[in-house]
Amino acid sequence: MSDRLSHLQDKIRQDALTVIERCDTEDELDFLFPELTRIHDHDLLVLESWQNQVDWMRLLPASEVKLLQSADFSNSDATATPDASADPNVLAEPPEQLLYENLKQKSHPASLLNQLQFMIKPQLRQEWETYITQQAAIAGYKTLVPANLEGASNLAVANLYWYFQVRDESEEETEQSVKNT
Known part of the structure; x- marks a missing residue:
């Protein structure tokens, strides 16, 4: 699993470089820059995090893996709360665009x-x-x-x-x- 996640990250990076090299117009750049920034700053980081988790789990002794599997994480105190000041009807420009x-x-x-x-x-x-x-x-x-x-x-x-x-x-x-x- 870890090697597949690593391969996926490499493939995304290589394909992104190919797209950048083929960018011919400023309009294309206007679209690509924010999108590729988002892929880099979010998607690739999630894949790396998953890969690190898989690698970490592989290193754990069997007894600790069993403890994790039996743990109940549904009662977690961490809950996402939406920003009360944000108007749900207004779409803000993404930070990558800014x-x-x-x-x-x-x-x-x-x-x-x-x-x-x-x-x-x-x-x-x-x-x-x-x-x-x-x-x-x-x-x-x-x-x-x-x-x-x-x-x-x-x-x-x-x-x-x-x-x-x-x-x-x-x-x-x-x-x-x-x-x-």
Whole structure:
């Protein structure tokens, strides 16, 4: 069971990355970003929790498993109470949508796609961090070192990456126009 839950999480992550890579328009991004954030922040966490529970149960001695099976959890004190101030007839914007609207004001679409990729597969950040560190050293930015980038948000890393990309492209265009004159 644990290996199937792990496989499911991996499959969801891989499929999410494929969808991100195929995102062509800003309209698609407007839909995908909040949805994939929700999948990452909720669904994948639930699957991981289930997997951890299965792994934990497997490690328990048989006597403790029997105790758990015979326990009556129906008299639990924990009950969910709805928010009395919330109007049930008004649908609030989901937090993932609010996050996206906030990030959209601070990033361009390519950066937002990178932020999604970093969220789904954090190892992808390393390549961007290496590029930023190299370009920062060339530009003389002494604070953009690996230790500082590790603590930076996905927003910061993606935007810094695209800052240097655009800067490099404009420098190359300037060099080409000088050569052509």
